[in-house]
């Protein structure tokens with residue numbers, strides 16, 4: 001029986017970071033992963049392949065349009081096979097990188113499906129059926145999540161796909177219907193629209209991207225609409241029939257009214273993700289997930305002594321960097337240190353064009369909490385870098401406490417917003433006031449100056465607008 005200090009079930013951003021941190025702290029660690037590669041959803045079928053396609057498709061579209069404005073005349077020709085190949089190569093390089101880090105930090109990768117069989121006990125069943133028994137004082141559940149199914153719409157990964165299928169379509173659809181105007185739907189919808197598909201997004205709510213600051217979401221929807229994406233808001237899909245080369249969907253207004261039928265070559269179902277704990281043996285240690293499938297934790301501790309949980313399997317934003325934060329804090333606690341995660345400072349980024357990035361509170365959340373705030377907003381139309389690059393869409397918006405001036409939330413929409421938000425994560429972690437940012441010299445000409453100008457706007461002394 002192999003003995004460990006900690007066994008981690010799942011090798012995604014939660015699990016692999018937990019394994020590496022455990023190794024760094026001198027704990028004997030095993031990571032159990034059933035996939036043939038490490039890296040979990042994020043590296044294999046999530047963040048990484050989607051960003052590879054977003055990057056390539058953005059350049060393809062720019063080459064067919066915006067390049068000419070810059071005096072570069074080319075006629076781009078799509079080679080979808082090569083686009084998919086470079087995506088797969090990047091993914092392989094990244095997953096191999098995790099294997100290297102495991103070796104470097106003396107973390108064992110136990111290949112196969114992990115099942116908890118009692119306190120401190122895990123059984124791993126390999127692909128060939130061989131079973132290995134492991135023991136440890138601590139077990140960390142990092143089994144992640146899976147797409148939420150939609151009743152009446154069966155995923156066949158041929159015509160009706162989830163995000164995994166949408167990352168590897170064999171052709172550019174003539175028409176694609178996306179169900180769900182969330183992050184997956186808008187990112188992958190953008191990829192296929194840029195490559196030539198007519199994309200229609202059907203969303204249950206009367207807005208896109210719930211959770212995003214309202215004003216920013218409205219600007220975002222306007223921009224995507226201008227690019228040719230169509231939105232059917234306040235609509236629910238009640239059934240789907242997949243044929244050989246197309247799908248027909250029954251869609252009804254949420255508010256009531258006549259149903260209509262929509263036809264498309266392909267349908268992407270992207271209505272959220274749910275924790276994945278199937279066959280994990282939680283009952284053997286007396287852990288019962290909540291109604292939505294999440295494992296309830298208190299500082300990563302489950303109700304069972306010695307059983308911890310992190311990442312998408314527990315509450316909080318389902319994001320790779322959040323899983324990574326959970327992992328480090330959880331392992332530090334197992335090692336007798338003081339792990340901590342500030343969930344208010346987990347940033348969100350939508351990697352579309354324009355990008356949308358935010359951290360902290362939205363105006364709506366502050367209103368609801370009765371917090372008095374001031375807003376500074378700066379449009380990229382007045383930012384010199386944005387102007388010379390012909391990328392003037394969007395704005396940076398800083399929200400600060402009306403009394404103390406502490407920064408409470410930042411919302412940026414525009415190219416490279418994701419790169420800009422990190423500055424504000426650091427500032428907010430140090431409890432910066434808006435004036436602190438406003439008085440810090442930023443490089444010229446950069447888009448980050450718009451972030452500073454927004455902070456100056458809170459103080460009432462914006463220079464450039």
Ligand code: FAD
Nearest residue numbers: 010012013014034040041046047114144311312318319320
């Ligand atoms: P996962 O990454 O899901 O890893 C869990 C692993 O556990 C899996 O590999 C699974 O095979 C394994 N496993 C499960 N059960 C067992 C078992 N019993 N035995 C052995 N192994 C098991 N997040 C971002 O922050 N940025 C992005 O840009 C981004 N893009 C995304 C794009 C898409 C299309 C999708 C689907 C997700 C995206 N995400 C993104 C979300 C991100 O992928 C997840 O938040 C992150 O992967 C969660 O990490 P995790 O370790 O908790 O779980």
Ligand code: NAI
Nearest residue numbers: 180181182183184185202203204270271272273318349350
């Ligand atoms: P999501 O929660 O972001 O969006 C789902 C959308 O579907 C919501 O707008 C919701 O109102 C809508 N919806 C729900 N049921 C519906 C129905 N029956 N009909 C029509 N619409 C319906 O979920 P999504 O896009 O599937 O992504 C899952 C998670 O993956 C995200 O929440 C995010 O945590 C993560 N992710 C992160 C990315 C990033 O950080 N850039 C990229 C992709 C995914």
